[in-house]
Amino acid sequence: MNVQQLVEVVEGTVLNPQVSLKHELKGGCGADLMSDVLASVKPDAVLLTGLCNIQVVRTAQMADVRAIVFVRGKKPPADTIALATQEGIPLITSPFGMFELCGRLYQAGLHSLEDPVSN
Amino acid sequence: MESLHELHGRRGRIITDQDAREISRVEELSYDLKISEVMTSNVKTVSPEMPMNTVLEILRVNRISGVPVLENDQLAGILSIEDLVRCMEKNELHLPVRQYMSQKIVSVNAYDPVVKAIETFSKERKGRLPVIDEAGKLVGIITKGDITRGILNALQRDYHEEELRRYRASHLFEDITSDRTSLILRYNIKARDYLNGGQASSHIKRALLRLGATPQLARQCGIAIYEAEMNLIIHTTNGGIIRVQIEPHRILMQTTDDGPGIEDVQKALTPGWSTASQEVRDMGFGAGMGLVNIQRCVDRMELESTPGKGTKLVMEIILRPEERFKETDDSESAP
Numbered sequence: 001m002n003v004q005q006l007v008e009v010v011e012g013t014v015l016n017p018q019v020s021l022k023h024e025l026k027g028g029c030g031a032d033l034m035s036d037v038l039a040s041v042k043p044d045a046v047l048l049t050g051l052c053n054i055q056v057v058r059t060a061q062m063a064d065v066r067a068i069v070f071v072r073g074k075k076p077p078a079d080t081i082a083l084a085t086q087e088g089i090p091l092i093t094s095p096f097g098m099f100e101l102c103g104r105l106y107q108a109g110l111h112s113l114e115d116p117v118s119n
Numbered sequence: 120m121e122s123l124h125e126l127h128g129r130r131g132r133i134i135t136d137q138d139a140r141e142i143s144r145v146e147e148l149s150y151d152l153k154i155s156e157v158m159t160s161n162v163k164t165v166s167p168e169m170p171m172n173t174v175l176e177i178l179r180v181n182r183i184s185g186v187p188v189l190e191n192d193q194l195a196g197i198l199s200i201e202d203l204v205r206c207m208e209k210n211e212l213h214l215p216v217r218q219y220m221s222q223k224i225v226s227v228n229a230y231d232p233v234v235k236a237i238e239t240f241s242k243e244r245k246g247r248l249p250v251i252d253e254a255g256k257l258v259g260i261i262t263k264g265d266i267t268r269g270i271l272n273a274l275q276r277d278y279h280e281e282e283l284r285r286y287r288a289s290h291l292f293e294d295i296t297s298d299r300t301s302l303i304l305r306y307n308i309k310a311r312d313y314l315n316g317g318q319a320s321s322h323i324k325r326a327l328l329r330l331g332a333t334p335q336l337a338r339q340c341g342i343a344i345y346e347a348e349m350n351l352i353i354h355t356t357n358g359g360i361i362r363v364q365i366e367p368h369r370i371l372m373q374t375t376d377d378g379p380g381i382e383d384v385q386k387a388l389t390p391g392w393s394t395a396s397q398e399v400r401d402m403g404f405g406a407g408m409g410l411v412n413i414q415r416c417v418d419r420m421e422l423e424s425t426p427g428k429g430t431k432l433v434m435e436i437i438l439r440p441e442e443r444f445k446e447t448d449d450s451e452s453a454p
Binding site: 020022032033034035036038039043049051053054055056058059061062063064079087 | 150314317318335406
């Protein structure tokens with residue numbers, strides 16, 4: 001699934017449409033703890049989160065996350081969007097909650113890219 | 120972008136990651152570029168009443184294989200070299216264009232992305248497509264050659280800078296001969312500067328990629344140094360310094376600060392143990408996983424701290440043979 005297709009599945013709105021949506025996603029993760037993302041996520045994932053600050057984008061950049069979906073219609077502040085645009089990371093806001101989004105994406109064929117802590 | 124895949128196939132070599140990245144960039148460009156940016160806008164046109172032998176002359180002199188036919192400024196048809204051949208077979212070059220032009224016009228919009236023209240070309244089997252503006256007025260003509268040229272130009276503009284940087288950087292260790300070459304990057308990190316947190320790490324990751332590090336190595340270093348950078352921002356009194364020493368065979372990263380220091384270093388290394396404020400936790404940090412994360416990313420981590428004096432964190436990654444930065448041949452025997 002690429003980012004464009006993901007936008008349809010989550011019925012989302014792209015907040016920085018100038019960024020390419022062609023990146024292929026290998027799976028996903030859902031987290032509000034950025035250290036969890038840094039610890040567990042494999043490259044080329046989509047990140048579902050309720051956090052809107054600029055560190056979400058930095059975390060995505062470090063962990064090679066290819067797209068960020070904000071749950072429950074949350075919209076990040078302008079500086080978060082500006083950094084994501086500069087780094088080429090698409091930001092998507094979806095009206096659904098984290099649980100619903102994980103379910104939709106899993107059903108659409110996107111699986112977990114999260115590692116257990118012990119690894 | 121069928122033709123590009125074919126091109127690679129025909130050259131008979133395996134498509135590398137770099138090629139794949141370029142192909143997908145070409146696809147991106149076909150969405151980004153507008154038809155108006157790649158079309159030929161200085162278009163030769165003919166009128167329906169013009170005799171065919173005049174058109175023959177126009178095509179010959181301008182070395183083109185077709186022209187749009189305009190009537191009262193409106194697009195009335197297209198005349199291609201095939202139409203001309205049919206006309207010559209019948210020996211009717213004295214007849215007007217109207218008799219031979221094709222009236223079934225397939226046009227594209229100037230403001231559409233190039234991919235629209237690519238789709239139309241593959242559907243319609245036409246050699247050229249007239250381009251019209253919002254008002255339906257002819258503004259240009261587009262051929263497959265225009266698209267290739269347009270995309271190549273854009274790619275060149277695009278890549279030139281980053282490639283040049285990568286090229287220059289990736290040969291750094293090869294170009295400089297010494298018994299032991301290392302590159303040192305330093306960053307001053309301010310305490311509580313949450314907005315810029317991660318900027319230094321971002322620069323470090325990019326530098327490593329430009330030097331030729333594998334994506335996995337760059338990611339490993341990026342994650343470790345990002346956690347360490349956030350620790351400086353969150354916990355220190357006066358901020359601190361990041362120092363990254365890059366050598367062909369290893370990467371040594373270090374953060375130092377002048378306080379407050381860690382009371383119990385063993386406790387600080389326990390997963391889940393944290394002294395972070397609610398403010399920091401609300402940002403998604405301070406879950407007590409930072410140092411644990413760093414440990415997982417590096418080969419060696421050392422944490423030294425004296426309460427009231429400061430903290431020093433050392434992180435070392437030994438590069439595997441295939442990850443090493445290329446050196447000059449004669450320095451390979453050096454330790």
